Amino acid sequence: MTRRELISGPNFSGRSAALMALLHDEFAAECFYIGPYSEAALSGLTSTIADEIDLYRARPATKSAAMPASLGRPVFPAFDVAAFSRREPQTLSGGEQVLLALHAFSLSSYPALAIDTALEQLDPQNRDAALDYFDRRKGLAANVAMIDNRLPPPLVGWTSRERSADTHAFDCDPRRLVADLAPRQAPAITIRGLTFGYRHGNTIFRDVDLALAGGTAYRLAGPNGAGKTTLLKLLVGVLAPNAGELTLGDKPYRPWRHGNRAIALATQNPDHQWSGATLADDLARRRAAFARAVDAECFAEPRLEKLAAALGAHSLDVHLYELPLAARKRLSWLWPLAGALPWAVLDEPSLGQDLATREQLAAAIGQLTALGYGVLFVTHDDDFAARIPHRVLAIGDGRVKAL
């Protein structure tokens, strides 16, 4: 009888450690592992998707041995793997990498699978497909252990292991960041004729027109790989469009040439946004870079220390890369929610966060919008999005439609 184990509990209750202990003590054999964030989903040892699959493909132990029994395992259909076979795995979006990992697992002979919050990155359709794949009745003869913040126990067919908080060292309340902010009229962002495609890939945006008003929250919705993160990168100036113009207020805005002037970005993987080794370093950089746009008094150290404490960091000298992952994710909200810049852009901000924290974050974002800031967020969590009054921008097939 194959096992289905769900480890649940609030953040910092030792779930990841419990997962590792479960794999080591009870599952005993080798186990395929899909960790939080894309870099922990794939092996990192291959430079093409075809090689990644080949690496994990079931092989007989010796030349004369029979092929492993796992070849009877149902294959998890990911995206069109054949078409993507020469692409580098690291150019896929976070969700696509998780799908690729699941596909590789389904072709392998691993007797067990462990997932640490990775399914939270999948869009609803893919997420349901993954959960369906684990359904015992569908014939997957492997043990599965999972941590997922959006699957509160009990889950039919799964054994629950509930954990309680180990430590209160990282307790946070994001609402405190916006509590003392003054109202602000964020300038509108207008996009005209935006066209963009990666050099060796498909066109992601074709002649897109969009008007984003301050004081409104927009949710970018679309399937994995549709281009949501790409649009955010274009707005911040990491990518340059092939054609099209942006205006900020009534002035032309070309962040790819002149730098980011108005957008505070929280990236999907928090480690994609640090510009220093310590929090103090990182914030000092941002203050210096936006010296003209940011009110110096507002970002003096005492206030920053209060904001950091509200997110669970008790000193600005904390080394960012030495914090636990969930704590780093929370600190990634500091810059956008601190009211430094008129536009706050958050890419899947609730990943890896328990229910209580997600509710608080949603309230904070809602409050920020109500104060007049412009907010753009990406999330696959419909419950989280429902707590924030917002308008939907649907991305797909090269277009962005305001719904």
Add this chain to the structure above:
Amino acid sequence: MFTTPRLILIALGAAINCSIGTIVYLVKLPIYLDSIGTILIALLLAPDRMAAFVCAWAAGWVGLAVSGLINPFLPWFAITDVAIALVAALLIVPAAATFRARPARGGPFAFQVVLCGAVTGIVSAIVSAPVVVYLFGGVTGSGSAVVVALFLKDGLHLMSAAIMSGLTADPLDKVLQVLLAALLYRATPGEFITLLRAPEPGAAA
């Protein structure tokens, strides 16, 4: 000796040597910056000098092999890499504690950087000079060839010119490299360093 994390570290150090070294080489400055990875590896493996020496040496040679695809001169300086790895293990490893001290102590930090850089640079210059002279007749593609040329114009013999050019450029270059490596070492998360000291992870399991 060669646990998986250390193999990764060697490859990472080699990759750093390659990437920064190649950029500097293409820009033709009279510096190299092609051993930052080697020095960094030695620091990360402190205080184990043998491990530091062997892994730094390995990173140097792997880096040369890959850089050799772009800079055909580089693989011939293999002995220089061994020398740098040796100096790193003997002199730079003991300085690791100073570099990592939090909060930083400016005086000792600067002193160690200058001392380590100068010694590494002098050793590197002396070991490289014969290669420059006998294998390439003084003609290399690095920016320091200009310095050699100027010394030759002044009437020096080729070997003297090569050594003088080395002693002029190398210590400064190595001081810069030690500084950059020390700063990167300071910022490295402690968990990574612990992993490098451990026996094969998962092996105890």
Add this chain to the structure above:
Amino acid sequence: MTPNGGFAVGLILIALSVVEPGPRGAAVLVALALAFAIIEVRAASLLAARRAALVVLPLALFMGLVWVGIVGEAPYQIAADAVGTRAAALVYVAKLSGRLFFIVTVIQLVFLRFADLTPLQLIRALALPVAVKRMLAITLSLIETLRHAIDRAHIALIASGTLTRAPSLRNALHSWRLIQAVWLSAVTIMLGRMRDKWPVENTMARLDAALAHVPARVFAGDDRIWLPITLGAAAVTLLADLVGKP
């Protein structure tokens, strides 16, 4: 042609060019390399030549500037304390550049010949000990990881206003931040893999299994034509020098 054959031919050609063949020997080498390019690599040979030119041309110009322009003598003239001439310096630089161009072109030709193989397939096909293959695979993957880390650091520093995508003075002043961000990013990625994914999955064993496939024969197919020809050319090259010398 197998990768083993291709690499062997390439290594022999490079080794021969390094021993400084005379004009007849050089002609044999160039002819062989051309034959290899036309028969095995075909259209991609132009790409190989272009890449080699991109690497060697600036180098040649720089060396010319230094040795013909500034010094005005050839190194062997300096070493012999003889009177030097710019013409001799030019010839020396030209020969050195030519040799470098040849070496880089041969390297590119060999890699382009097997461009249809994925990196894992290429490494697997080489007749090397598994430990060496593993090191090659890991180093290649680290280069990918470093590129990915550079991408991540780039995003972070642009979003935080420190860098701009277009070249700027600001970028030059903050290049240290980029180096530090890249290093920390790479370390964090590797830490996650080495602490969690690789031990749990024993991914290294998967890598070894994927690389361990040993081909039935080290050399096969067209190797059996190219290798004897290359070795024959080697003999001719070396002898041509001896015959030519007084």
